[in-house]
Amino acid sequence: GIGINISFIPPFEKLNQIEIGDKYAYISVTHKDNKGYKPKGFIGVDLNTTKHIAVSADPKTGNVMKFGKKAPHIRKKYSRMKRLLQLHGRYRSLKKIKHREANINTDLNHKISRSLVETAHKQRKGLRLENLKGIRKRGGAKTFRYALNSWSFYQLRQFIEYKAKMLGVPVEYIAPQYTSKICSRC
Numbered sequence: 001g002i003g004i005n006i007s008f009i010p011p012f013e014k015l016n017q018i019e020i021g022d023k024y025a026y027i028s029v030t031h032k033d034n035k036g037y038k039p040k041g042f043i044g045v046d047l048n049t050t051k052h053i054a055v056s057a058d059p060k061t062g063n064v065m066k067f068g069k070k071a072p073h074i075r076k077k078y079s080r081m082k083r084l085l086q087l088h089g090r091y092r093s094l095k096k097i098k099h100r101e102a103n104i105n106t107d108l109n110h111k112i113s114r115s116l117v118e119t120a121h122k123q124r125k126g127l128r129l130e131n132l133k134g135i136r137k138r139g140g141a142k143t144f145r146y147a148l149n150s151w152s153f154y155q156l157r158q159f160i161e162y163k164a165k166m167l168g169v170p171v172e173y174i175a176p177q178y179t180s181k182i183c184s185r186c
Contacts (some may be wrong), residue, residue: 013030014029041058045160054156055067056127065119078097114159131175
């Protein structure tokens with residue numbers, strides 16, 4: 001038998017399936033939905049595109065947290081690499097670079113969502129996210145539009161939703177213009 005340590009997985013109701021690949025073991029479990037709690041307040045989350053991926057603010061304490069500071073650097077580095085590879089017709093290398101960038105972005109989205117949800121859970125607060133409808137239609141300079149369209153805000157939102165559901169953290173959606181106005185320090 002193969003000894004697989006699954007102690008890092010949060011408590012689950014049922015172990016569904018384990019598949020063993022070349023490098024990873026894929027484990028499928030069923031979680032019971034956490035009933036949740038009545039929040040003592042909300043932490044506003046503003047999804048940015050220029051300096052940080054997400055900025056959260058607690059209006060009661062004035063505490064501001066910024067996430068994903070290295071995202072613009074990642075974006076800039078990989079856009080330059082992709083442009084050069086495409087220019088020279090190196091499509092196989094281009095595909096590898098795109099895959100590597102996607103993996104880095106996914107990892108960063110996991111870290112951001114985990115931090116946001118765990119912070120809200122520890123403080124017994126909920127999360128207020130901006131409604132993403134129309135986020136791609138925002139105007140602005142060419143560099144702003146590229147930054148906006150090259151990050152997976154939808155993926156980040158999905159990660160926040162499922163992690164919040166597992167811990168019972170309430171999540172609400174509000175119009176984008178109000179997430180920045182919750183705290184003047186944002």
